[in-house]
Amino acid sequence: xxxxxxxxxxxxxxxPGAGKGTQARLLTEELGIAHVASGDLFRxxxxxxxxxxRLAKQYMDRGELVPDDVxxxxxxxxxxxPDCAKGAILDGFPRTVAQARALDEALSTRGxxxxxxxxxxxxxxxxxxxxxxxxxxxxxxxxxxxxFNPPKKPxxxxxxxxxxxxxxxxxxxxxxxxxxxxxxxxxPLIEYYQERGLLVEIDGEQEIDAVYRDxxxxxxxxxxxxxx
Ligand code: ADP
Ligand code: ADP
Ligand code: ZN
Numbered sequence: 001x002x003x004x005x006x007x008x009x010x011x012x013x014x015x016p017g018a019g020k021g022t023q024a025r026l027l028t029e030e031l032g033i034a035h036v037a038s039g040d041l042f043r044x045x046x047x048x049x050x051x052x053x054r055l056a057k058q059y060m061d062r063g064e065l066v067p068d069d070v071x072x073x074x075x076x077x078x079x080x081x082p083d084c085a086k087g088a089i090l091d092g093f094p095r096t097v098a099q100a101r102a103l104d105e106a107l108s109t110r111g112x113x114x115x116x117x118x119x120x121x122x123x124x125x126x127x128x129x130x131x132x133x134x135x136x137x138x139x140x141x142x143x144x145x146x147x148f149n150p151p152k153k154p155x156x157x158x159x160x161x162x163x164x165x166x167x168x169x170x171x172x173x174x175x176x177x178x179x180x181x182x183x184x185x186x187x188p189l190i191e192y193y194q195e196r197g198l199l200v201e202i203d204g205e206q207e208i209d210a211v212y213r214d215x216x217x218x219x220x221x222x223x224x225x226x227x228x
Contacts (some may be wrong), residue, residue: 005086006112007086007087007112009113010087010115011093011103011114011115011117012024012090012118012127013199014119014120014204016127016182017127017128017134017175018121019120020120020195021039021143022208023120024037026212027216028214033086033088034083034087034088035091036090036091037092037093038075038090038091038093040091041075041146042056042060042074045074046060049129052070062174063174063177064181065096068096068098068099069091071095075093075099077096093179096186096189097188097189100189100193113189116200116211118200118201118202118215118218119190119199119200119202120215121201121203121205126204126205132172132175133148135151135155136165136167138163138165139157140162142156144197148208149208149213200218202214
């Protein structure tokens with residue numbers, strides 16, 4: 001396998017509201033690899049009223065993490081789909097050290113590995129402001145913000161014309177719990193990936209375009225993919 005065809009695995013790390021989904025959507029178009037967002041997968045299950053959806057909802061409503069075993073199984077299945085043949089941008093997964101280990105193991109059995117872990121760093125104050133103004137497209141999951149990234153027409157997706165909605169877990173109380181869970185369970189991943197030489201810190205306080213530019217530059221360094 002040549003370097004150019006080796007699948008590329010990017011783990012986007014960052015707190016809820018850091019801008020992972022926003023950036024993953026831009027990157028997936030540029031790099032031609034899949035966008036795998038565990039939160040989107042759970043919400044898809046919820047909409048389809050599957051058993052997994054019903055289970056996940058109990059945790060999501062409280063701002064807690066869905067248990068590792070079901071989460072890992074769901075994401076690993078997703079990574080087997082044909083659109084992940086060239087690799088994937090993982091958004092919201094892993095969120096615990098156990099999930100990170102499971103990902104490493106699954107990739108290594110196929111002779112693959114995580115290539116880079118951009119950590120989108122944002123202050124807590126900014127996170128709360130971003131989550132409280134977040135609007136999402138019901139059809140294509142594109143993300144908007146009432147102040148920072150408003151749609152051209154209020155309530156309507158620029159990309160597909162779909163209806164925009166606010167997530168039921170983007171309320172102040174649940175946001176606080178989600179941030180607490182992030183600090184307790186996900187922050188240890190920074191050290192995990194730092195030890196493996198994969199972590200690259202990105203200043204997430206900047207505007208969307210500037211964050212994107214920094215992300216592409218970092219990815220280009222490790223992967224040599226189209227960022228000129
Ligand atoms: P995450 O996937 O990390 O939870 P999102 O990508 O959904 O975060 O972004 C959270 C909110 O902040 C959204 O409303 C989005 O439009 C907005 N946002 C994302 N990146 C920025 C940025 N760099 N500056 C200002 N607002 C942003
Ligand atoms: P955020 O905007 O906080 O990054 P997500 O859409 O990624 O939100 O996640 C929403 C919810 O889905 C989380 O609060 C959690 O309940 C559940 N979830 C998503 N990804 C994971 C994961 N990797 N492990 C456990 N639970 C997850
Ligand atoms: Zn849309």
